[in-house]
Every structure is written in C-alpha cells, then in structure tokens.
Amino acid sequence: MLEFLLYDLRELLEPTGRLDILVEYRASLVIMERLTAEDPSNALWQRELAVSHSKVGGTLQVQGDLVGALTEYRASLTILGRLATADPSNDLWQEDLAVSHQDIGRVLQTQGDLAGALTEYRASLTITERLAAADPSNAEWQRDLWVACCWIADVLEHSGDPAALEWWRRAYEILSGMKRAGIYISPADEEYYQQLHQKLEQ
DSSP: OOGGGSOOHHHHHGGGTOTTHHHHHHHHHHHHHHHHHHOTTOHHHHHHHHHHHHHHHHHHHHTTOHHHHHHHHHHHHHHHHHHHHHOTTOHHHHHHHHHHHHHHHHHHHHHTOHHHHHHHHHHHHHHHHHHHHHOTTOHHHHHHHHHHHHHHHHHHHHTTOTTHHHHHHHHHHHHHHHHHHTOOOOHHHHHHHHHHHHHHHO
C-alpha cells in the first residue's frame, strides 16, 4: 500500500536523461565537506552537507546500491542528529532528523532487516508526534505523522505481527481528523485514505 509514498528519483531523472546526476551530487558533497571543514560551527552548511549525503544516498538507492545508500543516509543522520541535539527548538532540524530515520528504515526494510527498520520508523514517529502535537493545524506535520504510522504498520504487517492493524487504524484516524478539521489533503492522499478505509473494513 505504500508505493505512492516512495520518492522515485528515477522517475524524475529519466525524462531529462539525468541518471548521471550522481556525479553532480558527489561533487556538491565534496564542496560541502570542504566548507564545513573550514567552518564547523556553521549550522546551515552542516545541514547542506547532510542534504548532500542524503541526495547521494537516494540516488544510490534508486540504482540498487543499498549498502552505499545506507552509508550515505547514516552519514546524513549523524549530522542531523548533532544539529537537532544542539538546537531542540529548531523545527526544521527536527523534521529533517525524522525524515532521515525514515530513509534508513526504508533501506533496512528492503534489505529484509525488519527489526532494524521498525527501530528507525519508531524513532521518526517520536519526533513527528512531538511536532504534530505542537501545531495540530500544520498539514505537513500531520501528514508526516500518519505516514510514519503507515511505515510502522507496513513493517509489522510484513513481520506477521497483528499489531499492524492498530497502526493502519491510527493512520486512518489521523487522516479522518485532518478532513474533519478542514486541513488540506492532496488528491493522492485522499485516494490513499479511501484505500485505508477499504483495508480496515476487510
């Protein structure tokens, strides 16, 4: 059920013939490594370094190099973890960290490490719950929350754990709450809402 949630880099790159963009991402990574080495205290440059690692990781993941992707994603997570710890009130750092945990979780799940993936998804959920609770009207954070629940549900379902149903239901309830509150839901998310409804009625 989660295919539409995956960021398909290949789909974006193929029409423009840019599957070689990994070279550019690696070049950007080298530049950011040099800049952050010159000024380690520059938080924005540190974030850009983390983003560069993530872009390289995403491209490697699309190309099927899961080991390489995991290395890059973990490098990104390390940087983002430092930023989030140094400034817990910075919502951008916190959101970045939550996404980073999900990136790692997806690779681990693809590799068959369901326990490892679940650990990462739960770490992402913890951050996302805090953000969503702080601003219930924030559509992006509410979406992040129900998506985090879906990833947990998915890995539990693949593990044969009946608790998956509880997490599918929680995702559905969050989406339902968004609709009742008049919070924007994209057409794709509305379609997914209907799929969840059908799944829970089975």
